[in-house]
Amino acid sequence: VPPASMSKLMTINMLFEALRDGRVTMDTSFAVSTRATDMTAAGGSTMYLQGDDRPTVEELLHGMIVNSGNDACVVVAEGLAGSEEAFAEQMTERAHALGMDQSVFANASGWPDPNHRMSMRDLGLLRSEEHTS
Numbered sequence: 001v002p003p004a005s006m007s008k009l010m011t012i013n014m015l016f017e018a019l020r021d022g023r024v025t026m027d028t029s030f031a032v033s034t035r036a037t038d039m040t041a042a043g044g045s046t047m048y049l050q051g052d053d054r055p056t057v058e059e060l061l062h063g064m065i066v067n068s069g070n071d072a073c074v075v076v077a078e079g080l081a082g083s084e085e086a087f088a089e090q091m092t093e094r095a096h097a098l099g100m101d102q103s104v105f106a107n108a109s110g111w112p113d114p115n116h117r118m119s120m121r122d123l124g125l126l127r128s129e130e131h132t133s
Contacts, residue, residue: 003118005045007110008064009126010091010103011073015061017094018080026058030079032071039071044111046071073109084108100125 018024032049040046047063049055049071055063063072077087084107091105100122106113118126 001118001120002110002112002116003123004110004112005068006118006123007105007108007116008068008073009123010095010105011076011087011108012061012064013126014080014087014091014094015057015064015076019057024057024080026056028057028079029054030057030060030075032075033078035084036071036074036078039069039074039109039111042070042111044070044109049075070109070111073107077108095122095126098125 019026032051032053032055034051036049037051040048045068047067047069055072055075060072060076063069064076074084077084081087081090088105088107091108092103095103095105100118102117102119103122104115104117106116110116
């Protein structure tokens with residue numbers, strides 16, 4: 001089924017794994033791209049990032065968890081993988097490694113895309129992964 005904002009759980013999980021592995025810290029800051037700021041204009045949830053902002057990982061976590069910010073998800077994806085497309089591929093690979101065999105991610109936020117899918121079983125597996133990582 002289309003997971004919508006439940007996809008953010010995988011983005012958050014990927015960010016927590018980057019923190020755990022030492023690839024980023026809570027103080028690491030990322031640039032805000034035009035693609036990220038365009039999420040505000042597109043509608044949906046946002047943390048209202050501007051192009052000259054340099055949010056930290058801590059701020060982005062708040063933006064994703066509290067605001068359900070689509071823009072924050074794009075910033076994290078680009079910061080960790082260079083592009084949202086590359087990050088979505090990494091999300092799918094990681095999901096499959098966790099046993100989430102029916103998950104395919106097209107983006108970091110759950111923005112509507114016909115190729116973006118998760119099963120209810122996979123959501124449950126992701127939830128249990130968050131408690132064991």
